[in-house]
Amino acid sequence: MKKHIYIYSPSGAVRDKAAFKRGVRRLQFLGHEVEVDADALASHTRFAGDDATRLAAIHRAAASGADVALISRGGYGLTRILGGIRYKALAKSIERGTQFVGISDFTALQLALLAKTGSTTWAGPALCEGFGVGGKPDPNDALSQTTPAVPDDIMEDCFNDMLTGQGEGTGWRQIKETGEFPQDLIVRASQATIWGGNLAMLTSLLGTGYFPDIKGGILFLEDVGEHPYRIERMLTQLLHAGVLARQRAIVLGQFTEYKLNSHDKGFKLASVVQWLRSQVKTPILTNLPYGHVATKVLLPVGAKADLHAEGRDVLLFWGNDHSGSH
Structure with a gap:
């Protein structure tokens, strides 16, 4: 079309x-x-x-x-x-x-x-x-x-679905982190606002009139070229500001193009995820296919969605009723 x-x-x-x-x-x-x-x-x-x-x-x-x-x-x-x-x-x-x-x-x-x-x-x-x-x-x-x-x-198919108003949702499998992943995880969220995007940009808006006041939302995050400790530092700012605790779920996308070094001594992105799970009761989901990567889905920021997660399997469904659709 x-x-x-x-x-x-x-x-x-x-x-x-x-x-x-x-x-x-x-x-x-x-x-x-x-x-x-x-x-x-x-x-x-x-x-x-x-x-x-x-x-x-x-x-x-x-x-x-x-x-x-x-x-x-x-x-x-x-x-x-x-x-x-x-x-x-x-x-x-x-x-x-x-x-x-x-x-x-x-x-x-x-x-x-x-x-x-x-x-x-x-x-x-x-x-x-x-x-x-x-x-x-x-x-x-x-x-x-x-x-x-x-x-x-996959990106082109999702783009075409958006163009034709046929995009209804996406599904994926979370990263299996040995000894860290909550195997019995079950998450249900209904009619929650999808919002988020690039972690650095989102954090830079905190405290301004350009930061959405979303409660009970599905917050998705990604970034590029940010070392895990910097990712943790930005997440900490959102944590202390009370943003993370107000969400129904926090969905981590792809964090790419960073390099660990000898100083890290085992500190890595999985360490950040594990720490974050210890800080908030809000479920932390991983491996959303979105970010500075070739294979990515399209997500309607501001739309209402249902989220279902059981173990490693996640489904995010927004249907066709969000504003701005054809």
């Missing part, structure tokens, strides 16, 4: 122009009409244009009438312009049927919009990292030798 997809850049400058072009071509190959914002490839220091330029791009995306407003990439930049966003205009755009989709830095916009208007957006891919993968392998780059020639099929 052909959809109108609007590409804009609210955060970091697009340095990988080849990935950008591949992403546009891939969406076109899938049968969609792709409209690229006039400043999508703008550059001002590390940003995709100065603050005013990126604000204007966000508002053009909202006024585009597109089925999807998809960010080109994450990075950094949205927190510094949250005060200039016309949230009612974005909410009206969502009511008219535009789905806002993104990852990483986009978490700041998602949570601010949820806090200000209650609107639902989607945690999912960005253009470059999601649809712009592939290209000619670099013989000097080992990582590029294993890069798939096409985007991940």
Whole structure:
């Protein structure tokens, strides 16, 4: 089904122009009409244009009438312009049927919009990292030798489900942590708000008017390039602020691209999970297929959902009744 997809850049400058072009071509190959914002490839220091330029791009995306407003990439930049966003205009755009989709830095916009208007957006891919993968392998780059020639099929299937309004939920298996995993775990949560995203971005909003006041929610978290002790430090801030104890479940996604060192002496991500479970009664679930990884699901931030977990098996079901769906 052909959809109108609007590409804009609210955060970091697009340095990988080849990935950008591949992403546009891939969406076109899938049968969609792709409209690229006039400043999508703008550059001002590390940003995709100065603050005013990126604000204007966000508002053009909202006024585009597109089925999807998809960010080109994450990075950094949205927190510094949250005060200039016309949230009612974005909410009206969502009511008219535009789905806002993104990852990483986009978490700041998602949570601010949820806090200000209650609107639902989607945690999912960005253009470059999601649809712009592939290209000619670099013989000097080992990582590029294993890069798939096409985007991940699960991600694309989930994106298509979102486009057609057929996405109803996702299921996965938790990580089995020897001696730590609660084998008799049973979790049930009904009509709980899905919210969260990038841990660093979410934590940076704490104490501001852009942080949603969600009680009894399903909080999902992911991050990239953050050592486990830094992940624990951010979780500790959320813990001390009372955020974690107010949730029905905390769902940990993928935490990637960090390196342990000799100083850690066995301290690792599993250590953080084990410690967190000792601090809160809220169930801690792991291995959600979402984050800075190729294989990821799309999650409706702000939608109501039911969560069922038994042992390692988890099902998160939101159906088709969330706001902003077609």
